Amino acid sequence: MSELFDATEINGMALSNRFVRSATWEGMATEDGAPTAQLIDLMEKLAGGGVGLIISSATYVRPDGQSHRKMLGIYKDELIDKHKRMTEAVHKQDTKIVMQIHHGGFFANSKLTGQIPLAPSEVEDSVNWKLPTGRKMSTVGKEMSLEIIQDIIEAFTSAAKRAKESGFDGIQIFAGHGYLLSQFLSPAFNKRTDAYGGSLENRARIVMEVMEKVRIEVGRDYPILVKINSEDFLNEGLTLDESLGVCAMLYEGGVDAIELSGGTWVSGDLRPSRKQINSPDKEAYFKEAARALKEKVNIPLILVGGIRSFQIADLLIEEGVADYISMCRPLIREPGLIKQWKAGNLTKAACISCNKCPEPGHAGEGIYCLAERRLKEKTK
Ligand SMILES: Cc1cc2nc3c(=O)[nH]c(=O)nc-3n(C[C@H](O)[C@H](O)[C@H](O)COP(=O)(O)O)c2cc1C
Numbered sequence: 001m002s003e004l005f006d007a008t009e010i011n012g013m014a015l016s017n018r019f020v021r022s023a024t025w026e027g028m029a030t031e032d033g034a035p036t037a038q039l040i041d042l043m044e045k046l047a048g049g050g051v052g053l054i055i056s057s058a059t060y061v062r063p064d065g066q067s068h069r070k071m072l073g074i075y076k077d078e079l080i081d082k083h084k085r086m087t088e089a090v091h092k093q094d095t096k097i098v099m100q101i102h103h104g105g106f107f108a109n110s111k112l113t114g115q116i117p118l119a120p121s122e123v124e125d126s127v128n129w130k131l132p133t134g135r136k137m138s139t140v141g142k143e144m145s146l147e148i149i150q151d152i153i154e155a156f157t158s159a160a161k162r163a164k165e166s167g168f169d170g171i172q173i174f175a176g177h178g179y180l181l182s183q184f185l186s187p188a189f190n191k192r193t194d195a196y197g198g199s200l201e202n203r204a205r206i207v208m209e210v211m212e213k214v215r216i217e218v219g220r221d222y223p224i225l226v227k228i229n230s231e232d233f234l235n236e237g238l239t240l241d242e243s244l245g246v247c248a249m250l251y252e253g254g255v256d257a258i259e260l261s262g263g264t265w266v267s268g269d270l271r272p273s274r275k276q277i278n279s280p281d282k283e284a285y286f287k288e289a290a291r292a293l294k295e296k297v298n299i300p301l302i303l304v305g306g307i308r309s310f311q312i313a314d315l316l317i318e319e320g321v322a323d324y325i326s327m328c329r330p331l332i333r334e335p336g337l338i339k340q341w342k343a344g345n346l347t348k349a350a351c352i353s354c355n356k357c358p359e360p361g362h363a364g365e366g367i368y369c370l371a372e373r374r375l376k377e378k379t380k
């Protein structure tokens, strides 16, 4: 059988195969960030669908870090029991679940938080970034003081503690896609001249401090993963060379696995969820970056971004480009895809990478595959 179905482990977290559900905002949390019955049902479906590891949606560590509506939160102890229901539902199957801990930074939604977004450096209202949907971003961001930076590190640390208490099998520090920690890494956002800006080491300082504090809190034997950009694809953004440098620092700092992604929500066609992945050469769009990372750092690598075919996933593992295959949109459309592949039906994922699935989430219903829904309505 393919190596994709090997049993492996990441720092003691036993995984039944090499497939990962990449962190996916579902828009199915309560207003204060707890999982709803709708979300727990979806998690049960995903676990039953055969994926070895689920990474939760980005989960805000402080109320001022919320970037999307109906997002999961882990900023207060009262949420622990509510998250437990979700982890228990997943653990009924042979599936693990890791919480992705997050702060939106400049991309926090001030309509939801009621506050001016925090940012590594002040963002002026001359910046005219737009979201793919055409919704205009907040154009003002407030530079974080050194005191706030320490508070944010504490918030990530407490969030990790709560995640562990909620039964999550590990945590993933979200340092990609242009959100707060990624903003610090990126010269496009980080113009600081103190210890948290300038050189790569300085820009990576907050991520390393979060890692260090979280490690002390959760202990040596608890998996800590990091999701990071290979590149920002922005003018003055993080480059591949710099990203590899940060990954080497994370490795030295004791991270257990890296999920390699790229782009930000304002990187145009090169955003993290690229459209029109309709031929084999467009699949796995960060594979060359993954190859470069594997050459530099010997660390378990989770590859995400446009993987649609079993054969391509298989080759990525066989060639040692990646250790784990992570997918988001294919599993929105087909939560049972992995089970289907395991049973020998190797049909490519049905997802056409049209990026319509967030629309019902923005409308407050929770995400689903809108392309499939429309197709069904047409053929009725
Ligand atoms: C609806 C939606 C929600 C997403 N939410 C998150 C998230 O919460 N955290 C994250 O790291 N990435 C998020 N992503 C990005 C995916 O995890 C993934 O990196 C990207 O979609 C590329 O993988 P794919 O081609 O398999 O979809 C989201 C993507 C989509 C389409």
Ligand code: SF4
Pocket: 329, 330, 332, 333, 350, 351, 352, 353, 354, 355, 356, 357, 358, 368, 369, 370, 371, 372
């Ligand atoms: S709407 Fe459906 S087909 Fe389109 S990207 Fe989302 S999951 Fe894929």
